[in-house]
Amino acid sequence: xxxxxxxxxxxxxxxxYYRYLNIxxxxxxxxxxxxxxxxxxxxxxxxxxxxxxxxxxxxxxxxGYDVDSLLKxxxxxLNQDKLTNAALIGVGNLGNALLNxxxxxxxxxxxxxxxxxxxxxxxxVQSGVPIYPMAELRKQxxxxxxxxxxxxxxxxxxxxxxxxxxxGGVQGILNFxxxxxxxxxxxxxxxxxxxxELQTLIYFLDHYNEEx
Amino acid sequence: xxxxxxxxxxxxxxxxYYRYLNIxxxxxxxxxxxxxxxxxxxxxxxxxxxxxxxxxxxxxxxxGYDVDSLLKxxxxxLNQDKLTNAALIGVGNLGNALLNxxxxxxxxxxxxxxxxxxxxxxxxVQSGVPIYPMAELRKQxxxxxxxxxxxxxxxxxxxxxxxxxxxGGVQGILNFxxxxxxxxxxxxxxxxxxxxELQTLIYFLDHYNEEx
DNA sequence: GCCGATTTGTGAAATAATTTTCAATAATAA
DNA sequence: TTATTATTGAAAATTATTTCACAAATCGGC
Ligand SMILES: NC(=O)c1ccc[n+]([C@@H]2O[C@H](COP(=O)([O-])OP(=O)(O)OC[C@H]3O[C@@H](n4cnc5c(N)ncnc54)[C@H](O)[C@@H]3O)[C@@H](O)[C@H]2O)c1
Ligand SMILES: NC(=O)c1ccc[n+]([C@@H]2O[C@H](COP(=O)([O-])OP(=O)(O)OC[C@H]3O[C@@H](n4cnc5c(N)ncnc54)[C@H](O)[C@@H]3O)[C@@H](O)[C@H]2O)c1
Numbered sequence: 001x002x003x004x005x006x007x008x009x010x011x012x013x014x015x016x017y018y019r020y021l022n023i024x025x026x027x028x029x030x031x032x033x034x035x036x037x038x039x040x041x042x043x044x045x046x047x048x049x050x051x052x053x054x055x056x057x058x059x060x061x062x063x064g065y066d067v068d069s070l071l072k073x074x075x076x077x078l079n080q081d082k083l084t085n086a087a088l089i090g091v092g093n094l095g096n097a098l099l100n101x102x103x104x105x106x107x108x109x110x111x112x113x114x115x116x117x118x119x120x121x122x123x124x125v126q127s128g129v130p131i132y133p134m135a136e137l138r139k140q141x142x143x144x145x146x147x148x149x150x151x152x153x154x155x156x157x158x159x160x161x162x163x164x165x166x167x168g169g170v171q172g173i174l175n176f177x178x179x180x181x182x183x184x185x186x187x188x189x190x191x192x193x194x195x196x197e198l199q200t201l202i203y204f205l206d207h208y209n210e211e212x
Numbered sequence: 213x214x215x216x217x218x219x220x221x222x223x224x225x226x227x228x229y230y231r232y233l234n235i236x237x238x239x240x241x242x243x244x245x246x247x248x249x250x251x252x253x254x255x256x257x258x259x260x261x262x263x264x265x266x267x268x269x270x271x272x273x274x275x276g277y278d279v280d281s282l283l284k285x286x287x288x289x290l291n292q293d294k295l296t297n298a299a300l301i302g303v304g305n306l307g308n309a310l311l312n313x314x315x316x317x318x319x320x321x322x323x324x325x326x327x328x329x330x331x332x333x334x335x336x337v338q339s340g341v342p343i344y345p346m347a348e349l350r351k352q353x354x355x356x357x358x359x360x361x362x363x364x365x366x367x368x369x370x371x372x373x374x375x376x377x378x379x380g381g382v383q384g385i386l387n388f389x390x391x392x393x394x395x396x397x398x399x400x401x402x403x404x405x406x407x408x409e410l411q412t413l414i415y416f417l418d419h420y421n422e423e424x
Numbered sequence: 425g426c427c428g429a430t431t432t433g434t435g436a437a438a439t440a441a442t443t444t445t446c447a448a449t450a451a452t453a454a
Numbered sequence: 455t456t457a458t459t460a461t462t463g464a465a466a467a468t469t470a471t472t473t474c475a476c477a478a479a480t481c482g483g484c
């Protein structure tokens with residue numbers, strides 16, 4: 001909505017850059033070149049320069065990029081200068097692992113509420129996050145102004161739960177179920193399909209050799 | 213290695229198609245059109261037809277695709293007609309969730325060995341999978357002919373562990389750590405970076421409206 | 425202040441992926 | 455049988471992304 005629509009491929013790399021800039025910052029490096037970055041994040045240096053250039057001239061020729069100002073810039077762009085709350089639905093196997101992890105390091109996203117149908121989980125606290133019964137989903141999403149949901153329920157209920165979350169005003173869903181959920185066009189879904197990833201890896205192993 | 217190199221984008225979609233074909237098969241449907249598939253997997257129907265056509269003329273004009281033969285075809289292509297063993301390294305938070313899940317449904321990948329440094333975990337069995345001490349990594353990978361590793365160790369040790377796994381003959385790594393690990397060019401890495409996914413989602417929410 | 429070494433930013437070219445379009449064919453209804 | 459409708463497969467057009475390659479800018483040393 002701000003800078004004239006960056007390519008999707010670029011957008012997906014921004015968090016990778018952001019993360020490495022944080023590492024550089026923490027180790028008191030204050031200057032970095034696209035070649036050096038390339039090495040660390042495994043993205044071609046020309047691609048990095050191109051990516052950065054969508055945001056203007058962020059570097060200095062013959063010098064490179066200033067870590068601190070680049071970091072500050074990306075922090076803003078990625079909304080990491082404010083805390084973003086997310087909800088997690090489905091406190092099972094995977095849900096628990098994510099709750100416990102809670103995206104702390106170098107990330108300003110936090111799971112602030114979790115939901116599950118299991119009565120024994122309702123109104124408990126797991127890894128510091130309160131678990132609510134599903135009946136409270138809508139209310140909590142609205143009250144806490146939560147716009148992002150992490151979906152770790154069984155596939156069979158994924159669409160129903162999604163519909164509820166969308167009704168509660170959610171705008172983005174990180175979907176760990178294998179179901180391709182249906183949402184209105186103003187809601188964005190990011191699928192994380194681990195079985196797929198493994199199968200793709202196997203396919204590549206069998207059908208492509210070396211590099212690509 | 214077999215059919216003349218399919219586009220990467222296509223390869224990544226194959227498991228999605230495969231999965232839905234299984235569902236159709238299980239519900240005794242024996243015919244499907246690209247439009248119907250498109251609806252279910254959320255991929256444009258023209259893209260689906262194009263994807264399929266890389267493998268030859270799999271459908272019939274005016275009719276669609278025969279579910280069973282398409283399924284059989286993809287099963288072969290994706291190597292799902294044989295069992296593939298994988299190893300998991302790092303039986304922590306996330307590792308345990310993956311162990312417990314173990315990719316059963318509609319997938320012929322199985323974690324057959326897990327590894328961890330923690331002495332109390334060594335030589336136990338978690339979710340039916342034996343856990344070995346790291347000292348045995350190389351031997352087990354070689355003995356069990358494991359070519360795929362799921363990496364769920366802390367970032368700080370990720371590169372070292374990777375190097376060991378590679379020395380053990382691993383060819384593919386599903387990397388859950390945020391580190392972009394370095395591997396020889398004959399080893400393929402598939403990164404699953406959950407913090408990234410969340411940050412990308414946030415970026416899209418803030419900077420793109422509606423659809424794309 | 426000049427010089428050589430760096431390193432960016434970006435046009436242009438190359439490559440990759442998606443989408444449009446439509447002729448060909450199959451199924452089905454009349 | 456023939457007309458109508460559905461649907462693929464493939465060529466072409468379009469759009470997206472990556473990569474090349476180099477002029478322009480900056481730095482650091484002298
Ligand atoms: N665990 C993994 O490693 C893994 C890997 C890949 C994909 N997945 C996918 O992630 C999802 C969760 O997997 P899991 O292993 O954590 O399953 P799980 O069964 O351990 O957890 C699911 C949780 O959702 C809760 N739940 C069920 N119905 C609900 C509803 N209607 N509303 C709210 N909560 C509800 C259950 O009580 C349970 O706590 C599944 O779709 C699975 O396919 C998991
Ligand atoms: N848990 C999550 O939800 C989550 C989300 C995103 C990313 N990750 C990433 O996944 C990785 C694992 O996360 P986690 O939460 O499961 O961490 P964890 O600390 O719970 O588990 C790590 C496991 O690795 C083992 N380990 C440590 N050093 C080892 C070594 N040298 N060799 C073998 N095993 C070793 C530890 O004993 C532990 O069991 C981390 O890199 C983390 O950044 C986790």
